[in-house]
Amino acid sequence: MPLEIVTVPCLTDNYAYLAHDAATGATAVIDVPEAAPIVNALHARDWHASHILITHHHGDHIDGVKALAAATGARVIGAAADRHRLPPLTEEVREGDTVRVGMSIGRVIEVPGHTVGHIAFHFPDSGVVFTADSLMALGCGRLFEGTPAQMWESLGKLAALPPETLVCSGHEYTQSNGRFALTIEPDNPALISRVKAVAEAREMGRATVPSRLGEELDTNPFLRANLPEVKRSIGMEGATDVACFAEIRARKDRF
Numbered sequence: 082m083p084l085e086i087v088t089v090p091c092l093t094d095n096y097a098y099l100a101h102d103a104a105t106g107a108t109a110v111i112d113v114p115e116a117a118p119i120v121n122a123l124h125a126r127d128w129h130a131s132h133i134l135i136t137h138h139h140g141d142h143i144d145g146v147k148a149l150a151a152a153t154g155a156r157v158i159g160a161a162a163d164r165h166r167l168p169p170l171t172e173e174v175r176e177g178d179t180v181r182v183g184m185s186i187g188r189v190i191e192v193p194g195h196t197v198g199h200i201a202f203h204f205p206d207s208g209v210v211f212t213a214d215s216l217m218a219l220g221c222g223r224l225f226e227g228t229p230a231q232m233w234e235s236l237g238k239l240a241a242l243p244p245e246t247l248v249c250s251g252h253e254y255t256q257s258n259g260r261f262a263l264t265i266e267p268d269n270p271a272l273i274s275r276v277k278a279v280a281e282a283r284e285m286g287r288a289t290v291p292s293r294l295g296e297e298l299d300t301n302p303f304l305r306a307n308l309p310e311v312k313r314s315i316g317m318e319g320a321t322d323v324a325c326f327a328e329i330r331a332r333k334d335r336f
């Protein structure tokens with residue numbers, strides 16, 4: 082049985098997620114920007130947090146971990162590489178390690194770039210990946226610690242997952258990401274219609290995440306830096322994929 086996924090808005094534009102295994106009652110919380118909205122979302126469903134999965138060390142993803150762990154007794158799981166800057170971990174994980182949430186097995190994917198210790202959690206049987214600030218809806222995280230080459234490789238690992246995979250990312254940045262994406266590919270019909278749908282969703286106050294990996298592959302400029310039409314559009318025909326990715330990321334930083 083696939084995990085049931087709930088998106089929980091936190092702080093001003095962060096998202097945490099609940100992943101609930103109905104067969105066993107196990108419930109993972111992915112990132113804890115603040116405890117209160119997550120406690121409320123759990124209570125509303127009569128769910129109990131059994132696991133806290135941390136994607137990376139930034140405060141807007143971990144500041145509520147200690148409080149939630151104390152209130153629930155949940156196992157806290159995070160990257161071994163970041164143990165020195167994460168709340169106390171019950172379990173440290175690395176690339177390829179698995180985490181079990183009830184009957185569901187999640188696989189750890191190391192996705193350095195935004196930070197060097199950033200990880201994603203992929204649950205293949207549920208077709209869902211928790212990417213936080215690595216792959217984002219129509220975007221990717223800013224390169225605070227990693228290099229463009231690292232982030233390009235990280236995005237490549239995520240891009241290789243099945244296209245129907247649900248991408249659960251960490252922020253409501255999609256609308257401004259879309260405005261930027263149109264500067265790279267103004268004539269991409271899939272992008273134009275997605276930007277329109279995103280504007281409608283925001284007008285209704287709806288979250289624009291999770292998204293489908295397939296639609297990211299069709300519209301997210303950071304996944305498309307290897308395509309001839311994108312290289313041409315940024316005036317970098319013949320440049321390497323990494324150089325084009327770095328240029329698109331640099332333009333976004335100035336946008």
Ligand code: ZN
Pocket residue numbers: 137139142195214222
């Ligand atoms: Zn971050």
Ligand code: FE
Pocket residue numbers: 139141142214251252
């Ligand atoms: Fe963040």
